[in-house]
Amino acid sequence: MRAINPWINFNGNAEEAFTFYQSVFGGEFTKLIRFRDLASAEFPVPASEADKIMTIALPLGPHNVLIANDVPEFMGRVNENENRSKIVINAESREEADQIFNGLSAGGEIEGAIGDSPWGTYAGMFRDKYGIEWIIESL
Numbered sequence: 736m737r738a739i740n741p742w743i744n745f746n747g748n749a750e751e752a753f754t755f756y757q758s759v760f761g762g763e764f765t766k767l768i769r770f771r772d773l774a775s776a777e778f779p780v781p782a783s784e785a786d787k788i789m790t791i792a793l794p795l796g797p798h799n800v801l802i803a804n805d806v807p808e809f810m811g812r813v814n815e816n817e818n819r820s821k822i823v824i825n826a827e828s829r830e831e832a833d834q835i836f837n838g839l840s841a842g843g844e845i846e847g848a849i850g851d852s853p854w855g856t857y858a859g860m861f862r863d864k865y866g867i868e869w870i871i872e873s874l
Contacts, residue, residue: 737798737825737826737827738798738799738800738824738825739822739823739824739825740799740800740801740802740822740823740825741801741802741821741822741823742802742803742804742821742822742823742870743801743802743803743821744803744804744805744806744821745788745803745804745805745806746805746806746812747787747805748805749787749788749791749803749804749805750788750791752803753788753791753793753801753803756793756801757793760793760795760801762793762794762795763794764791764792764793765792765793765794765800766790766791766792766802767788767790767791767792768788768789768790768791768854769785769786769787769788769789770784770785770786770787770788770789770805770807771785771786772789773789773853773854775853777853778853781808783808784805784807784808787805787807788803788804788805789804789805789854790802790803790804790854791803791804802823821860821868821869821870822867822868822869822870823869823870823871823872824869824870824871824872825872825873826871826872826873827873828873829857829873831873832849832857832858832859832871832872832873833849835871836849836859836861836871839861839863839869839871840859840861840863840869841864842863842864843861843862843863843864844861844862845859845860845861846860846861846862846868847859847860847861849871852872855874856872856873856874857872857873857874858870858871858872858873859871859872
């Protein structure tokens with residue numbers, strides 16, 4: 736396993752929050768993808784969502800990355816009083832990703848089956864049997 740990185744969901748203010756985090760931690764964003772960047776016939780994006788953040792990443796030291804996104808309106812608002820985080824594991828191979836995904840998702844609820852993603856990784860997403868949200872990915 737290469738790294739475990741926290742992923743935070745926001746209600747439309749991910750960019751504002753990450754600009755603040757950047758002012759505290761320093762560094763440069765290594766990824767900033769807006770929903771409009773992924774728009775296609777298979778993945779239509781309403782104009783009201785186009786400028787929202789699909790993924791933003793800020794390195795924290797040599798091996799850790801803080802990641803976030805804005806939750807699209809069609810998915811509903813994130814409850815500000817609950818744990819709003821996902822744990823992202825970057826596996827070293829697809830085989831390791833499958834092993835981790837299958838092990839941790841047992842007894843849980845799969846939100847996105849593991850496979851090739853539109854953003855160029857091999858990834859899957861689920862809530863484990865304890866309610867913790869995970870994303871497992873590999874290049």
